[in-house]
Amino acid sequence: xxxxxxxxxxxxxxxxxxxxxxxxxxxxxxxxxxxxxxxxxxxxxxxxxxxxxxxxxxxxxxxxxxxxxxxxxxxxxxxxxxxxxxxxxxxxxxxxxxxxxxxxxxxxxxxxxxxxxxxxxxxxxxxxxxxxxxxxxxxxxxxxxxxxxxxxxxxxxxxxxxxxxxxxxxxxxxxxxxxxxxxxxxxxxxxxxxxxxxxxxxxxxxxxxxxxxxxxxxxxxxxxxxxxxxxxxxxxxxxxxxxxxxxxxxxxxxxxxxxxxxxxxxxxxxxxxxxxxxxxxxxxxxxxxxxxxxxxxxxxxxxxxxxxxxxxxxxxxxxxxxxxxxxxxxxxxxxxxxxxxxxxxxxxxxxxxxxxxxxxxxxxxxxx
Amino acid sequence: xxxxxxxxxxxxxxxxxxxxxxxxxxxxxxxxxxxxxxxxxxxxxxxxxxxxxxxxxxxxxxxxxxxxxxxxxxxxxxxxxxxxxxxxxxxxxxxx
Numbered sequence: 001x002x003x004x005x006x007x008x009x010x011x012x013x014x015x016x017x018x019x020x021x022x023x024x025x026x027x028x029x030x031x032x033x034x035x036x037x038x039x040x041x042x043x044x045x046x047x048x049x050x051x052x053x054x055x056x057x058x059x060x061x062x063x064x065x066x067x068x069x070x071x072x073x074x075x076x077x078x079x080x081x082x083x084x085x086x087x088x089x090x091x092x093x094x095x096x097x098x099x100x101x102x103x104x105x106x107x108x109x110x111x112x113x114x115x116x117x118x119x120x121x122x123x124x125x126x127x128x129x130x131x132x133x134x135x136x137x138x139x140x141x142x143x144x145x146x147x148x149x150x151x152x153x154x155x156x157x158x159x160x161x162x163x164x165x166x167x168x169x170x171x172x173x174x175x176x177x178x179x180x181x182x183x184x185x186x187x188x189x190x191x192x193x194x195x196x197x198x199x200x201x202x203x204x205x206x207x208x209x210x211x212x213x214x215x216x217x218x219x220x221x222x223x224x225x226x227x228x229x230x231x232x233x234x235x236x237x238x239x240x241x242x243x244x245x246x247x248x249x250x251x252x253x254x255x256x257x258x259x260x261x262x263x264x265x266x267x268x269x270x271x272x273x274x275x276x277x278x279x280x281x282x283x284x285x286x287x288x289x290x291x292x293x294x295x296x297x298x299x300x301x302x303x304x305x306x307x308x309x310x311x312x313x314x315x316x317x318x319x320x321x322x323x324x325x326x327x328x329x330x331x332x333x334x335x336x337x338x339x340x341x342x343x344x345x346x347x348x349x350x351x352x353x354x355x356x357x358x359x360x361x362x363x364x365x366x367x368x
Numbered sequence: 369x370x371x372x373x374x375x376x377x378x379x380x381x382x383x384x385x386x387x388x389x390x391x392x393x394x395x396x397x398x399x400x401x402x403x404x405x406x407x408x409x410x411x412x413x414x415x416x417x418x419x420x421x422x423x424x425x426x427x428x429x430x431x432x433x434x435x436x437x438x439x440x441x442x443x444x445x446x447x448x449x450x451x452x453x454x455x456x457x458x459x460x461x462x463x464x
Contacts, residue, residue, distance in 0.1 A: 034385070037382070066382055067382040074382070143382065144379060144380070144381050144382070145379065145380045146377055146378070146379040146380075147375075147377060147378045147379075148376070148377040149374065149375055149376060149377065151374070151376070151391065152374055152393070152417055153416075153417060154393075154417060154418075154419060154420060156391070156420060156423075157376075166407055181403075183403065186402055186403070187414060190405050192405070204406075204407065213376070213377065214377070216377065216379075216389070217379075333405065335405070339374065342372060342414070342415045342457050342458075342459045342460075343372075343457075343459035343460065344373070344374055344375050344441060344460075345437075345441075345459075347374070347375075
C-alpha cells in the first residue's frame with residue numbers, strides 16, 4: 001500500500017471500521033503535523049481545542065501554544081532581555097498523534113472550521129492583535145525567526161564597517177564636519193572619539209554601520225519584534241560621565257561599500273533612535289558573547305522586507321551632541337567585531353521574529 | 369588556498385524546519401597594513417577573502433526542537449570539507 005500523507009477521511013475511516021481485517025493505514029505523522037500546524041495551533045488555543053486534544057486547560061496553562069507535534073507541545077512564555085522563551089511539554093510516546101487518531105472525526109471537523117477561519121483572516125488581511133500595552137500577540141501560526149548578517153568583503157548585497165572624521169577641532173566641529181575615512185574591510189572596528197592635549201579639542205570620531213538583507217521574507221509578513229546583536233572585544237570610557245552606545249538610522253551611499261561621506265548620513269535626531277541606549281559599562285567585551293539591543297517600534301519599522309535595512313551605531317555623546325567634560329588625552333570607545341572576522345559566531349546580526357499573514361491574528365481565537 | 373563560509377541569513381520555523389542561505393568564499397592568510405585604533409598603520413596577519421565561490425540554500429527539516437546553531441554549523445563545516453582543492457579555515461573544521 002502506498003504511504004498516505006494524511007489521516008483517513010471520514011469515509012475511509014468508516015470503511016476501515018466495517019472491514020476489520022483491512023491493514024492499518026500508514027500515516028506520516030510528522031509531515032501531517034507540519035502541514036496542518038496553523039489549523040492545529042488555532043484549534044489548540046481554544047478551550048474546546050485544549051479539551052479535545054488533551055492539552056492543559058488555559059486556567060492551568062494560560063500561555064499561548066506555538067507548536068504542536070505528535071509528542072511535543074510548546075508554550076510561549078514571553079520575552080525578557082530581548083530573548084524569547086518557550087516551555088515545552090515533551091512525551092516519549094506520540095501522545096497527541098494518538099489523541100488525534102482516537103478522536104479523528106471530532107478533530108477533523110474542528111480543523112476544517114479553523115482552516116476556513118485562517119483562510120478568511122488571510123483574505124481580510126487583519127492587522128496583528130495587540131495587547132493594551134502595545135505588545136503584539138504571538139501568532140498561532142508560530143513565530144518565524146530570521147537572522148540576517150552583513151556580507152564580509154567582497155560584499156554582494158550588504159556591508160558593515162566604520163566611517164570617521166580625524167581632524168582636530170571642537171566637539172561640534174568634528175561631530176558635524178565631513179567624514180574623511182571609511183573602512184569596510186577590517187575584522188574589528190571601533191565606535192569612538194578622543195580628546196587631544198589641546199584644551200577643548202576633540203578628534204577621531206568613528207561611527208559604525210551595518211546593513212542587513214531581509215528581502216527574502218514576503219513583505220506581507222508581520223514584524224513582531226527584533227534584536228540587534230553584536231560582539232565586542234573592548235570598551236573604554238575615561239570621561240567622568242557614563243558613556244553609552246546608541247543605535248540609529250543611517251543611509252550609506254552604497255549597500256556594498258562605505259565611503260567617507262557616509263559619516264554625514266547618520267540619523268542624529270530623537271526619531272532616529274532605533275533602540276534603547278546601552279551603557280558602555282554594561283557591554284560584554286569577552287569577544288564571544290553577543291550584546292543585545294531590543295529594537296523599538298521605529299527600529300522595527302526600519303527593517304525593510306523589500307530593500308536593504310541600514311543601521312548605525314555611535315557613542316551617545318556624539319548622537320546627542322553633548323560633549324563630555326573635557327580632559328586631555330581622554331577617550332571613549334567600543335570595539336566591534338565585523339562580518340569580516342573568520343567564523344560565523346561573532347558577526348553583527350539582527351534577529352527578527354515575524355509571521356506569515358495567513359496565520360497572523362490568532363490568539364484572538366482564545367476568546368471563544 | 370583556504371575556504372570559509374558565512375551565513376547570510378537563517379530562518380527557523382516553529383515546525384522545526386530551518387532554511388539557511390550560505391555564501392562560500394575563497395581566501396588566504398595574508399599580512400597587510402591595517403589602521404589601528406589610534407589611526408596608526410600596522411601589519412596584521414589574518415584570513416582575508418578574495419572571492420565569492422558560490423551561494424547555496426539548505427532546507428533542513430525534522431530538526432529536533434533543541435537543534436542549535438552549533439549543530440547547523442557542524443553540518444556546514446562538513447559541507448565545506450568536501451572541497452578537495454581548498455583547506456577550510458581553522459574556525460570551520462569539525463573535530464574528530
